[in-house]
Amino acid sequence: xxxxxxxxxxxxxxxxxxxxxxxxxxxxxxxxxxxxxxxxxxxxxxxxxxxxxxxxxxxxxxxxxxxxxxxxxxxxxxxxxxxxxxxxxxxxxxxxxxxxxxxxxxxxxxxxxxxxxxxxxxxxxxxxxxxxxxxxxxxxxxxxxxxxxxxxxxxxxxxxxxxxxxxxxxxxxxxxxxxxxxxxxxxxxxxxxxxxxxxxxxxxxxxxxxxxxxxxxxxxxxxxxxxxxxxxxxxxxxxxxxxxxxxxxxxxxxxxxxxxxxxxxxxxxxxxxxxxxxxxxxxxxxxxxxxxxxxxxxxxxxxxxxxxxxxxxxxxxxxxxxxxxxxxxxxxxxxxxxxxxxxxxxxxxxxxxxxxxxxxxxxxxxxxxxxxxxxxxxxxxxxxxxxxxxxxxxxxxxxxxxxxxxxxxxxxxx
Amino acid sequence: xxxxxxxxxxxxxxxxxxxxxxxxxxxxxxxxxxxxxxxxxxxxxxxxxxxxxxxxxxxxxxxxxxxxxxxxxxxxxxxxxxxxxxxxxxxxxxxxxxxxxxxxxxxxxxxxxxxxxxxxxxxxxxxxxxxxxxxxxxxxxxxxxxxxx
Numbered sequence: 001x002x003x004x005x006x007x008x009x010x011x012x013x014x015x016x017x018x019x020x021x022x023x024x025x026x027x028x029x030x031x032x033x034x035x036x037x038x039x040x041x042x043x044x045x046x047x048x049x050x051x052x053x054x055x056x057x058x059x060x061x062x063x064x065x066x067x068x069x070x071x072x073x074x075x076x077x078x079x080x081x082x083x084x085x086x087x088x089x090x091x092x093x094x095x096x097x098x099x100x101x102x103x104x105x106x107x108x109x110x111x112x113x114x115x116x117x118x119x120x121x122x123x124x125x126x127x128x129x130x131x132x133x134x135x136x137x138x139x140x141x142x143x144x145x146x147x148x149x150x151x152x153x154x155x156x157x158x159x160x161x162x163x164x165x166x167x168x169x170x171x172x173x174x175x176x177x178x179x180x181x182x183x184x185x186x187x188x189x190x191x192x193x194x195x196x197x198x199x200x201x202x203x204x205x206x207x208x209x210x211x212x213x214x215x216x217x218x219x220x221x222x223x224x225x226x227x228x229x230x231x232x233x234x235x236x237x238x239x240x241x242x243x244x245x246x247x248x249x250x251x252x253x254x255x256x257x258x259x260x261x262x263x264x265x266x267x268x269x270x271x272x273x274x275x276x277x278x279x280x281x282x283x284x285x286x287x288x289x290x291x292x293x294x295x296x297x298x299x300x301x302x303x304x305x306x307x308x309x310x311x312x313x314x315x316x317x318x319x320x321x322x323x324x325x326x327x328x329x330x331x332x333x334x335x336x337x338x339x340x341x342x343x344x345x346x347x348x349x350x351x352x353x354x355x356x357x358x359x360x361x362x363x364x365x366x367x368x369x370x371x372x373x374x375x376x377x378x379x380x381x382x383x384x385x386x387x388x389x390x391x392x393x394x395x396x397x398x399x400x401x402x403x404x405x406x407x408x409x410x411x412x413x414x
Numbered sequence: 415x416x417x418x419x420x421x422x423x424x425x426x427x428x429x430x431x432x433x434x435x436x437x438x439x440x441x442x443x444x445x446x447x448x449x450x451x452x453x454x455x456x457x458x459x460x461x462x463x464x465x466x467x468x469x470x471x472x473x474x475x476x477x478x479x480x481x482x483x484x485x486x487x488x489x490x491x492x493x494x495x496x497x498x499x500x501x502x503x504x505x506x507x508x509x510x511x512x513x514x515x516x517x518x519x520x521x522x523x524x525x526x527x528x529x530x531x532x533x534x535x536x537x538x539x540x541x542x543x544x545x546x547x548x549x550x551x552x553x554x555x556x557x558x559x560x561x562x563x
Contacts, residue, residue, distance in 0.1 A: 020540040021507035086464040127465045127492045129542070404467065412472040413487070413502055413509040 001113060001136055001160065002230070003105040004143040005088055005120060007081075008131045008151070010101035011039035014080045015070050017129040018403045018411065026067040030055055033245050033395045034071055071396035079404045083128050091120050096230045104140060106230050117156045131155070137165065140228045141221035144178040145169070145196065165224060169196035179218050184211060196222060240274065242267045243337035247395040249288060251332050256285070257320060258387035263338045264319035265383060268312045271340055272370065277308035277349050278340035281315060283322030288334040299326035300337075308342075308349045311362040312369060315340070316383055423454065459547050465492040467543060469502055469509070476500075476511050478526030484551040487511060491543040500545040506538050511545060 007013060011029040016022045026043035030036065037053045047065050049058060055069075062069060081100045089095045094106025110116050117134040124132045135147025137159040149168055150157035159165045175185035177196055187210065193199050199207075200222045207219045217227040242263040250256065260283065271278060284300035301322045309315060319338050372381045401409035425433065436443055460466050471485040479500060481487070487502065495501045497516040502509065503523055512523035512532065521534040532539070 019507075020504040020542075023540070083464050126494070129491065407468075410468045410470055411509050413469045413511045414472050414475055 001107040001110065001138055002140050002143045002226075003092075003107050003117065003120070003134055003136045004098075004140070004147040005103050005105065005124070006133050006135075006147050006151075007084060007101035008133055008155075009039060009041050010081070010130065011070075011072065011077055012041040012044075013130050014077050015068075015073070015400055016041070017080070018400070022068055026065060027070065028062075028067055029070045029072055030398065032072060033247060034397055035245065038072065069398045071399040073400050073402070075402045075405055076400065080128065080130060084124060084130055084132070087124055087127050088120070091116075091123075094230050104143065104230055107136065113158045113160055114156070117158055121155055133157075136160065138224040139221040139226045140230070141178050141218050142168075142224065145172055145176075148172075148176060162224070166197070169200055169222060172196040174199050177218065177222075179214060184215075238343060239339060239341040240267060240270050240278075240343070241337060241339040242270065243284075243335055243339075244394060245335045246333070249332035249334050251329065253327060254387070256323060256327065256333065256336060257385065260319050260323045260336050260338060261316050261383060261385035261387075263336060264316040265312050265386060267319075267338050267340055268310055268315040268366065269370065271310035271315075271343070272346075272366065274343070275346045276343040277310045277346055278305065278315070279308045279342035279344060280304050280340070281318045281322065282337075282339040282341065283319050283326060284337040284339070285323070285326055285331075285333050286335040286337070287331050295331055297328060297331045299328060301326045304342075307359060308344050309359065309362075310346065311359070311366040312383060313362045313365065314359075316385055320385065423456070459488055459549075461546075462490055462492050466490050469511070469545075471511060471548070475525050479513060480550070481511060481548045482550050486549040486551075487545050488547040488549070489543040490546045493544040493546060495541055495544045500548075502542040502545060504540045504542060505532060509542075514541070 009027075012027040015027060015029065022041075024043065025041075026047055026049075027041040028037045028044050028049055029039035031038045034055055036055055037049060037051060037058070040049055040051070044067055047061070047067065049061065049067070061067065077100060084101075085095075085097050085103055088103050088105060092105040092107060094108070096104040098104055105120075107113065107116065113136050117136055121132055121134050124130060133147050133150050133155045135143050135145070135150055135157045137143040137146045142159055142165060145168060146157040146159045149172070157168075159168055172195055174180060174188050174193055174195055175182070177199070180188070188194075188199065191210075193202065200219065202219075204216065204219065207215050211218070220227045244263065246255075246259065264281075280302060282300060282302040284298065286298050287294065287296045289296060303318055303322055305314075305318065307314075323336070369381050403409055403411060436446060436449060467489045469487040469489055471481050471483060471487060474483050476482075481500070489502050493499075495514050497514065499514050500511060501514045501523070502511055504510075505523075510523070510532075512525055515522050515524055515531075523532040523534065523539070524530070
């Protein structure tokens with residue numbers, strides 16, 4: 001048996017934990033740059049605030065209903081997520097952290113599943129203050145389904161008999177099945193397949209035809225035959241990307257350079273954390289495609305590197321070279337993306353005998369920068385190309401404190 | 415079931431310039447076979463770091479119970495509050511530290527002064543967690559550290 005444990009309205013719950021006066025009050029959390037709604041408390045959902053709603057367009061609703069607004073505080077959410085996952089891992093030796101707020105647990109050999117589910121749920125709520133839902137079923141696909149079902153019924157759902165599973169799939173919409181994309185869902189609904197049960201009752205040939213091998217796995221899983229094992233080993237990432245929209249559109253080369261340098265720096269840090277090196281760096285500029293009346297451009301460049309690297313100086317240098325190569329005047333850019341691909345493990349880097357190689361020194365420099373920034377806080381030591389004013393920097397007007405990661409931000413009590 | 419967490423913080427190369435002072439080049443140290451990890455306060459104060467949170471006392475309201483202004487409070491959410499536990503609570507948006515009293519007839523939060531007790535009714539009071547330790551400041555910033563240079 002497999003459990004899927006999912007944190008309820010995770011971002012909103014994190015904010016609420018340190019502001020309990022907001023219990024029962026509507027909360028929304030905005031995307032980076034305070035662009036649109038990415039998380040809502042149940043109260044905000046009930047008020048009709050939609051996922052992805054653009055912030056400035058719902059400002060009136062926010063005022064009218066006194067909705068509490070937060071900028072996304074990923075430092076806090078990341079730490080709270082780690083606390084939840086660590087607590088969950090105490091309940092099983094098979095753990096797959098699936099996303100920031102979801103986790104699969106293998107429950108082989110547990111007899112009283114209902115009781116165990118209660119135990120897991122109560123312990124997470126006691127230890128972290130984050131409410132969770134627990135769905136238990138014979139396969140991952142069904143566990144996911146069970147979890148979604150219990151969001152309404154109050155936090156627990158154990159599908160451990162054929163009857164319970166059959167009843168559950170009957171009232172479950174096909175578009176909500178784990179692994180069914182929007183395009184597939186549309187096709188299926190057109191064919192009259194509306195619930196998970198409808199899909200399950202199709203012959204295997206049909207599924208193979210319409211939904212490929214992934215679909216066959218899912219179909220088997222809906223019948224309670226496990227096809228998607230828990231994976232506790234992370235696959236090495238194939239590529240890493242840092243991108244973020246600017247707080248305002250810009251065509252200023254200086255600002256763009258600073259932003260590119262800053263993202264390239266962050267990218268190199270990600271690479272070092274991942275213990276991999278990039279062999280290819282791509283840079284892309286993007287205008288705002290939602291402003292249809294303005295000229296649009298999405299110039300990009302892909303640059304192969306002579307050496308696989310992950311140190312800050314070289315990746316920034318390459319990214320800035322790329323930016324200069326693609327920059328065109330006459331456009332207002334909204335976003336720059338710096339991507340590293342062709343990743344290889346740090347330990348398998350081969351040197352190129354035909355080029356001058358300054359790697360060891362730059363690697364050392366990056367390591368020292370990481371140490372200093374790790375100790376004194378992110379951004380203490382930066383490279384000059386990132387600039388000091390950072391006018392393009394992210395807008396986070398409603399950011400809550402880093403309650404659990406910064407001493408200056410711990411809560412004062414009376 | 416849970417093993418005591420063994421925590422030794424990383425060496426600070428400024429304060430501890432040599433990595434292993436027990437390593438000798440001459441006569442081998444007779445203490446080598448008897449070495450144990452040095453005590454560190456966090457081994458005592460933080461049993462379950464995953465579930466530990468920190469708060470700071472803002473005033474002397476809890477001085478009766480030995481918590482003074484500026485005290486660092488260590489809060490372990492995994493410890494269920496009981497009768498007599500010092501807890502962090504939130505009352506209508508305000509964070510307070512109080513002793514939890516669970517009598518059969520009356521449940522309340524107290525700071526030791528009777529007319530300031532806060533009755534626990536069903537709504538409006540949220541208990542965040544149990545304070546397991548309080549670290550009172552003694553010489554905050556007034557003493558000069560003897561470190562050369």
